[in-house]
Amino acid sequence: MVADNFFRGWPQHNITAIFQEAPGGGNTRDINSPRNAPAKTPKSHLSRVFWHSSFFQFELVAPVLTKVVTHTALAGKQRWSGIDLNNNLINNVTTKPTVLGAFIESRGDVRVTDIVLMTHNLGYVPLYFIAHAGRVLCNGLNIQSLASGQMRTVSAFATSSVIGIRETAISADVALPAISKTYEVMAFRSPAANAGKAMWSFDGDAMLLGRGIVDSRKEYVRSVLSSESSFDIDLGRTMDIKNGRTRYSSGGIVTTEPDYNGSFAGSPYKAIGV
Amino acid sequence: MGRMYPKPNKHIQFDQNGQRIWSSDGPPVNYLPEADWLRGPLTVAFPDFVKRNAYYVGNPGGGSTFCMSLITIIPGEWGPSGAGVYNLPDIILGTVPADTNHIDVRVNLSRTKGPSNYMAFAIPSLIPAGENHLPGGSCQCEAIALWRRLFEIVRVGNNVVLRRYQSVINAGDGMNWLSNNSDQNDVGGVRSGYTYGGGTNARLGHMASIRDRKTRPASPARKDRASGACSTQDNTNYASTFTGTFTIRPGYIKP
Numbered sequence A: 001m002v003a004d005n006f007f008r009g010w011p012q013h014n015i016t017a018i019f020q021e022a023p024g025g026g027n028t029r030d031i032n033s034p035r036n037a038p039a040k041t042p043k044s045h046l047s048r049v050f051w052h053s054s055f056f057q058f059e060l061v062a063p064v065l066t067k068v069v070t071h072t073a074l075a076g077k078q079r080w081s082g083i084d085l086n087n088n089l090i091n092n093v094t095t096k097p098t099v100l101g102a103f104i105e106s107r108g109d110v111r112v113t114d115i116v117l118m119t120h121n122l123g124y125v126p127l128y129f130i131a132h133a134g135r136v137l138c139n140g141l142n143i144q145s146l147a148s149g150q151m152r153t154v155s156a157f158a159t160s161s162v163i164g165i166r167e168t169a170i171s172a173d174v175a176l177p178a179i180s181k182t183y184e185v186m187a188f189r190s191p192a193a194n195a196g197k198a199m200w201s202f203d204g205d206a207m208l209l210g211r212g213i214v215d216s217r218k219e220y221v222r223s224v225l226s227s228e229s230s231f232d233i234d235l236g237r238t239m240d241i242k243n244g245r246t247r248y249s250s251g252g253i254v255t256t257e258p259d260y261n262g263s264f265a266g267s268p269y270k271a272i273g274v
Numbered sequence B: 001m002g003r004m005y006p007k008p009n010k011h012i013q014f015d016q017n018g019q020r021i022w023s024s025d026g027p028p029v030n031y032l033p034e035a036d037w038l039r040g041p042l043t044v045a046f047p048d049f050v051k052r053n054a055y056y057v058g059n060p061g062g063g064s065t066f067c068m069s070l071i072t073i074i075p076g077e078w079g080p081s082g083a084g085v086y087n088l089p090d091i092i093l094g095t096v097p098a099d100t101n102h103i104d105v106r107v108n109l110s111r112t113k114g115p116s117n118y119m120a121f122a123i124p125s126l127i128p129a130g131e132n133h134l135p136g137g138s139c140q141c142e143a144i145a146l147w148r149r150l151f152e153i154v155r156v157g158n159n160v161v162l163r164r165y166q167s168v169i170n171a172g173d174g175m176n177w178l179s180n181n182s183d184q185n186d187v188g189g190v191r192s193g194y195t196y197g198g199g200t201n202a203r204l205g206h207m208a209s210i211r212d213r214k215t216r217p218a219s220p221a222r223k224d225r226a227s228g229a230c231s232t233q234d235n236t237n238y239a240s241t242f243t244g245t246f247t248i249r250p251g252y253i254k255p
Helices: A034-040
Strands: A006-012 A015-020 A049-052 A065-070 A077-084 A088-092 A101-107 A111-120 A127-132 A139-145 A150-160 A162-170 A179-189 A199-203 A207-211 A231-234 A239-242 A245-250 A253-256 A269-273 B002-006 B011-016 B020-022 B038-046 B052-060 B062-071 B075-076 B091-095 B103-113 B137-141 B148-158 B159-168 B192-199 B206-215 B240-252
Touching: A006 A034, A015 A034, A034 A049, A034 A065, A034 A207, A049 B020, A065 A111, A065 A127, A065 A150, A065 A162, A065 A245, A077 B062, A077 B206, A088 B137, A101 B020, A101 B052, A101 B062, A111 A179, A127 A150, A127 A162, A127 A231, A150 A179, A150 B137, A162 A179, A199 B103, A207 B011, A239 B148, A239 B159, A245 B148, B038 B091, B038 B103, B052 B206, B103 B148, B137 B240
Parallel strands: none
Antiparallel strands: A006 A015, A015 A049, A065 A179, A077 A088, A077 A101, A111 A162, A127 A179, A139 A150, A150 A162, A199 A207, A231 A269, A239 A245, A245 A253, B002 B011, B011 B020, B038 B240, B052 B062, B052 B192, B062 B206, B075 B159, B091 B159, B103 B240, B137 B148, B148 B159
C-alpha cells in the first residue's frame, strides 16, 4: 500500500518539499511538527523525501546529444632492441635483426587521442554524463579487446568548453582495427534559487518550484517509470583487476578480459533518465 | 502548462503539457546541498613493482663474450588486503549521512609521476585532463599488456574511502632459461643464454627494460665476474602518482 505523499511549503523557512510524513502527527502547517520532519531535516529522512528545495539536482542544459564516433585503426608495430655479434647496440629498430645476438621484441604501438563529443562553451565545467551501450561510461572502459593484445579504452572528461572522451589505442604486432561506437552526451547545471521568486509560482505556462530552481519547461535526471527511455547508473564499484586484467560490470552487464581470474560480481545499479 | 497533481496511485506528478518531469513514484535523483559535499585534494599513489633481473651472456666463440642485462617485473597483486609491500591501505576522504545511498564522484587529476618505460613504450595515463566523472567510483588509470592500475572512491559504512589496486599478470614460467640457471657448461666454458636473478620468483619475471649491454670483448661478460659484467642494479621506477582534487556529492536515488 502506497503511503500518502504531500506537497507543502514554508516560505518563511525557504522550504518546499514533496514527501511522506514521518510518524508523530502535529500541525501540518508547523515545520516543527514531527510529521514534517522530512521537510525540516531532509537528509535524516531521505527515503521519505521525493523532492526538496534544498536539494541539488541535475538540470539538462541542452537536448541529449547522440554522437557516433569512428575510432580509427592503429597499425601494428614491432621493434627490436639488444646487442648483436658485431658489437652493434640495437635500439628500437623496426626491421628484425638478421645478425645473431640478444634481442627483445616490443610489440605494438600506443596512441592517445582526445575526442570532442559536445562543444558547449558554457564558460564553466558542467556536470555531465556520457552513456555508452545504455550505461554511464566508466573511466578507462575497455571498448575493444582482441586476441593478440590489442585494446582500446575510453575515459570521459569535461572542460569549460567541451565534453569528450580520451581514447587510448594499443596495437600489437598486428593492427587494432577501427570500430564505431555511439555515445549519448548530457550536460547539466544546477540553477540557484532566485530570491525574487516565490516558493511556488508560474512563469507563463511553466510552473516553478523552490524560487525557480525547478522549472517545468526543463528536464531533470530522475528515476524512470516503465516504458521510459533510460540508462543505468552504477551505485558501487564497476571494475576489478586481477592477474593483470580487468573485469567491468556496469548496469548488470559484465565484460571480462581473458586471463582475469578474480571473482568480482558487480554492484547494484539503477535505471535513470531525463 | 506546468502542473502538480495527485495521481490515482497516490503519487504526486509534476509535468509540463502531460510530459512527466518527475513524480514521487519516479522522483528526481536528489543530491544534498553544497554544504554536505566532500571536496579536497587527492593524491593517488601507486608503488613500484617488485623487480628482478635477467642476464644474457653471448658466447659466439673465439674467446670473447658479450652481455645484456634486463630489469624484470614479477607478478603480484596489490590492494587493501595485500600483505607487506603489497598492502595499499584505505584512505578515508570523509563521511556522508547514513541515509544517503549514492555518491556522485568527480575528480580532476593529472599524473604527476609516471612509470618508467616498459620495453619501447611510454605508459599512457587513462585519465584525461579536465573533470572526470567516475560512476560507481571506479577509475582505471593504467592498462598495458603487463599490468593494470585502478583506484576507486567508494562508500564503506558512512566513510568515503580511496582504495587502490595494481596487478601484474602471471604468465607462468615460459622463458627458456639456461639449465641450472647457470651460463657455465659442463666443461667449464660459457654457454649462451639467459639466467635469472634478484630474488624469489625471478623465473616469472617479465622483461621490462634493458639495463646494460657490453660488447665484445667484455673480458668476460659473465654475471658473476667483478669486471666486464653487465650491471643488474635496478635503475627503473614503475611507481605512478596522480594528483588533483575530488568532489563527492552524496545523494539518494529511489530504490
